[in-house]
Amino acid sequence: NKYVAEPYKVKVVEPIAITTWEQRKKAIEEAGYNTFLLRSKDVYIDLLTDSGTTAMSDDQWAGMNLGDEAYAGSENFYNLLKAVKEVYGYEYVIPTHQGRGAENLLSQLTIKPGDYIPGNMYFTTTRAHQELNGGTFRDVIIDEAHDSDSEYLFKGNICLDKLKSLIEEVGAEKIPYICMAVTVNLAGGQPVSMQNLKDVYTLAGEHHIKVMFDATRCVENAYFIKKREAGYENKSIAEILKEMMSYSDGCTMSGKKDCLVNIGGFLAMNDEELYTKATQMVVLYEGMPSYGGLAGRDMEAMARGIYESIDYHYIHHRISQVQFLGDKLIEAGVPVVRPIGGHAVFLDAKKFLPHIEQEKFPAQSLAAEIYLKSGVRTMERGIVSAGRDKNGNHHKPELELVRLTIPRRVYSYAHLEVVADAIIDLYQEREKIKGLEFVYESPVLRFFTARFKHV
Numbered sequence: 001n002k003y004v005a006e007p008y009k010v011k012v013v014e015p016i017a018i019t020t021w022e023q024r025k026k027a028i029e030e031a032g033y034n035t036f037l038l039r040s041k042d043v044y045i046d047l048l049t050d051s052g053t054t055a056m057s058d059d060q061w062a063g064m065n066l067g068d069e070a071y072a073g074s075e076n077f078y079n080l081l082k083a084v085k086e087v088y089g090y091e092y093v094i095p096t097h098q099g100r101g102a103e104n105l106l107s108q109l110t111i112k113p114g115d116y117i118p119g120n121m122y123f124t125t126t127r128a129h130q131e132l133n134g135g136t137f138r139d140v141i142i143d144e145a146h147d148s149d150s151e152y153l154f155k156g157n158i159c160l161d162k163l164k165s166l167i168e169e170v171g172a173e174k175i176p177y178i179c180m181a182v183t184v185n186l187a188g189g190q191p192v193s194m195q196n197l198k199d200v201y202t203l204a205g206e207h208h209i210k211v212m213f214d215a216t217r218c219v220e221n222a223y224f225i226k227k228r229e230a231g232y233e234n235k236s237i238a239e240i241l242k243e244m245m246s247y248s249d250g251c252t253m254s255g256k257k258d259c260l261v262n263i264g265g266f267l268a269m270n271d272e273e274l275y276t277k278a279t280q281m282v283v284l285y286e287g288m289p290s291y292g293g294l295a296g297r298d299m300e301a302m303a304r305g306i307y308e309s310i311d312y313h314y315i316h317h318r319i320s321q322v323q324f325l326g327d328k329l330i331e332a333g334v335p336v337v338r339p340i341g342g343h344a345v346f347l348d349a350k351k352f353l354p355h356i357e358q359e360k361f362p363a364q365s366l367a368a369e370i371y372l373k374s375g376v377r378t379m380e381r382g383i384v385s386a387g388r389d390k391n392g393n394h395h396k397p398e399l400e401l402v403r404l405t406i407p408r409r410v411y412s413y414a415h416l417e418v419v420a421d422a423i424i425d426l427y428q429e430r431e432k433i434k435g436l437e438f439v440y441e442s443p444v445l446r447f448f449t450a451r452f453k454h455v
């Protein structure tokens, strides 16, 4: 069987909205053609994000009833610490309310004005925190990552030559750490190879530069290494993950993805000095170092989710669902980023809507049309998400994408078939789709709240 069946059965159900075209038209107009501003009650199949949208297991829900809500020294914190140590191998952990809470701590503690942070493609909140602290992000991902047609199997890899040039150009002392995402969200959920992780860590070590992972989707990365990299086919996900993390000095984690929870994250590291500084700072922004921004029950759910996530059957099914949707679209000739990534299928809006120039926001417009047609909610990941540079000009990313993000353990293959059919239909009538212009634009992370109208 090419697409593996669910390794779980359903115990609780949540009805979803079946809407009419007229209702959706009203809803998307009220939302200013921004899918972030839709109300979820108006959404049929919600592929906005895989973040915090996971269905937790019965064991995680049981854990929620074992919350030790002591202000300090909660038992659940120690369970989380144990899970992070056993599964990822890091010595110290600071829970945060979600991934960006950890990004805030790491950026404030390590970045000085004038510093450079190399990374394998930017992520919105990650870069925003780096810039807020006076740093400059430099993209050192391999060129293949910017080409939606390249079938390269590890499009998340860092280009060692680009990294070396940056070190020569600015000097190692101006690079507080290398930010390495496993997998790379905005490249299309593309993985990094073990070899590349090893090479980057070695190069960084020679220059005494730290490597910090954005470990948000590290289990998905481990799965791709098992399937695609020679020598790993017989290793377990747990073994691969442990080895991956050994090529880093720490990580920021959005637990809302691969830790299988609805809220939570952490900053983890091996360096005691950085840990001590982080314990001083976390009390200002999140809470005591033993709970960060989380309730005891949330830490318990995350600890249990970390163990569940390394089960081969879980991750095999997860990636299989994403692949299923991707294959349907590819068979119908719809332009998507290839290979299909770990958490989502990304439509190439430049190829889908070649008649709309990038400044008229083709991906934003396509996301709105998909909703209008089918009630399926997706997300723009193109020029709107990329924001503006210091001089106020749009960053113009090579990739202008609409992301169909698959929540973990939530939808069935039948749901994904509905999604594929709607997009294939829309592709047949794509010339009718028009561009957009801003009605409102926020200065930071504008994609969350921007409003648009048709040009």
Ligand code: F0G
Binding pocket: 048, 049, 050, 051, 098, 099, 100, 101, 123, 125, 126, 181, 185, 214, 216, 253, 254, 255, 256, 264, 265
């Ligand atoms: N890093 C990556 C790679 C992410 O995808 C996200 C969140 C974060 C960091 C920040 O984590 O949301 O817990 O604060 N990505 C979500 C998404 C929002 O939809 O891609 P957070």
